[in-house]
Amino acid sequence: MTDNVLAAHSAPGAPVPYDAVVLAGGAARRLGGADKPGLRVGGRALLDRVLTACAGACTTVVVAVPRATVRPVRWVREEPPGAGPVAALEAGLRLITAERAVVLSADLPFLGQAALERLLAALRDTDADGALLTDSTGREQPLVAAYRTGALRRELAALTVAHGGLTGLPLRRLTGALRLIRVPDPLASFDCDTWDDIANARARIREHGHVLDEWISAVKDELGITLDVDTGMLLDLARDAAHGVARPAAPLTTFLVGYAAARGGQGPEAVAEAARKAAALALRWEEESNGGEDGSSGGPGAPDAG
Template identity: 75%
Template sequence: MTSFEHPGAPYDAVVLAGGGARRLGGADKPGVRVGGRALLDRVLAACADAHTTVVVAGPRPTARPVRWAREDPPGAGPVAALDAGLRRTTADDVLVLSADLPFLATETVRRLRDALRSGGAEGALLTDADGRDQPLVAVYRTAALRRELAVLTAGHGGLTGLPLRRLTAGLDLTRVPDPVASFDCDTWDDIATARARIREHGHVLDEWISAVKDELGIDLEVDTGVLLDLARDAAHGVARPAAPLTTFLVGYAAAQARGGPEAVAEAARKATALALRWAAEAEEAEKAEKAERSETDTAAGSGGPGPDAG
């Protein structure tokens, strides 16, 4: 696939998706699904606005287009993998991620980038619930990474097998605590925990919408509250099956207009107004029917002529 690029975006991303996943019994960890989406696709969604995204691994289908790179030799370790990915980047800042972060979000990426820009550090990384550094959930100055990689190469004759701490030890780093976004999936218990968490009441709707958009190839942010209110009004004011059908038609209308979130909001406004008019008419009809029944009951109780009296 070709690179997923946004002209003017100020950072590139390198995602390390290799490794043997020994604690998962050698399973294809980047392809393990959480919330119906591969772990790798979840990570790629979080850095969708990167100028160029490089995945260091063997090529595979992904929800978003990326560039591919491979460390030499394959399996040479995370430092060698990072070096291979970095060679395909050009931006001044690079986001470095592992491919097993089920709760990474665009907001996390924004916080890291804000932390890097707000000071003179050479990198900003997340720390986990125990305060440990997570160098594969971080954004770095590209020049600083290349400098340290060159130092390691000269000092060790190569990068094979070197741990990441050798690389980050020479960097001035800012730390951003985040026990949720830093959660990674090393074991099947971790996978089970992640799958359970996204089905919790406070997360399931956002997770589902995000998964559907990835599945359908839709990159559109809309106000889900507006659509839920529309569905409620259509169900109550017209009939229960009107809810899903109306929201579908709103989306179709926005697509026909080739619009973005504003087009969805305008179509939803019109459909909501229509549903409310239907509800008002139904309420008026119900009031009229009640009034007619009341008059009939009154007439029958007083011995007067009924509604069919001539």
Template identity: 80%
Template sequence: MLAGGGARRLGGADKPGVRVGGRSLLDRVLAACSGARTTVVVADPRPTSRPVSWAREEPPGGGPLAALDAGLRLSTAEYAVLLSADLPFLDGPTVDELLTTLRTSTVDGVLLTDADGRDQPLVAAYRTAALRRGLAMLAERHGALAGLPLRRLTGALDLTRILGPVASFDCDTWDDIAAARARIREHGHVLDEWISAVKDELGIELDVDTGVLLDLARDAAHGVARPAAPLTTFLVGYAAARAGGDQEAVAEAARKAAALATRWADEDTTDATPAQPADGQSADKQSDAADTTPGGAPDPAPASDPAPGTRPDAE
């Protein structure tokens, strides 16, 4: 991952550290490639949400080819995913698609193209042998890699392209940062973004079925009480962690809690409706029958209270 640029279009700001959706751009990209065996970031070391290895190009600020060469020195993998540190919408499935396409082909690399069809060589997967071979040739031809543009390397490679306008969106300007921040708060994205941010913050790798948990929260809120929703989902998470903490544990705990919420709500419904007699008699007729004497005749009407100031036997 190349994270040591000067960010001139951001006025020299620390671009990898700029936050989008509560997470730095660097941490967002690291989350997308969490399955990597080795993660190398070419930049000055800084705190990150995930452990990484650090490298620095020679000389510092020497450009993308020098940075790539420095990063490859810390890896022995057959395939390398090459990323910039300013991709707010890159996700794991996109990284997997790049690698799968590369592994099932004979090309040197697979890269994304943006909405205008332009190549994005810093959102790509390459065969490391092809990268090392190309870097060695350029170093021999030019004497050094510093200052050379990335296209000197990628232009000589056999590449496959995949359209990826969202995943390849990079933040070069403050307008780009503003657009990224606005997008993650849109109705269709905010929940997934928030869940991803929380998992990253807490160090949780679990794929959460948000639909199941939202249904549970709704049942608890409607069938019990509104505050029951967050408390119930918390308890489900706690129970799932004690049961192993995997996706099946969450699903089972949620199922049990949802069933309980349904039983709780059903009690109000069943108790509010009196049972009907088997022969179809109305509740009033049942009541009349209950007031008869053992012999079957109705109880005599109670005597009226005497008027004030009179004896009971007075006429």
């Protein structure tokens, strides 16, 4: 049972503790049997993108054959392998302890932490059993959802008794017995079932307005960086260095800022302070090359007067 309630923006509050269960099995028949979790969008495997989105989970369980991933997770398989999403979810729930569980498929290229926080906040503010995303057509996405773990376990036990097991049961048999609320989010709920979906996702991240954030996220994943910094500040620094010194100064300066902050073992504040100092230096450098504070014509490239 689903309530047509919802909240595009939830009230602020403390972060809600949760565990995550990611279903990464399935035959991917509409993709010709391809390894869907391993398909890349923006240079990152779909599974890794989902794992980045739920990095705030206390415990993350992936139901699939183990593989290399962007961060450590716990692995489990449904019994028997290939028994379907309900059996896979039950297997994942065995390894978590939090009162709330975020349940995700492994094919969500645009899922982010903010969408999960909205789901958890919506669930926190009601007595519903769960909160799920809906797409642009209003279609519910039960594998982009936050649930009360106790409610899932209760209904899974009931299904096991009623059907003698969970093998082959469709997910709607489980979610149909739960009281759910809907959170519209066409982007975060977008999943990749076909090659056209993959192509559309790959094209979208290269659009102006998305490509820079996507690239920064990909680089951070590749390098194992979790630090969040103000990219606008770094771009301003790069602009100042390129304009006031020379174009190659832009990437070299931003590298040195990052190195300086890392050497100190500090967080975003250290990056901001190093960027401030470097930006001020670039402006002084430009000022000198334009004539100096006293209006003289000497610059870095000027010959010695003596």
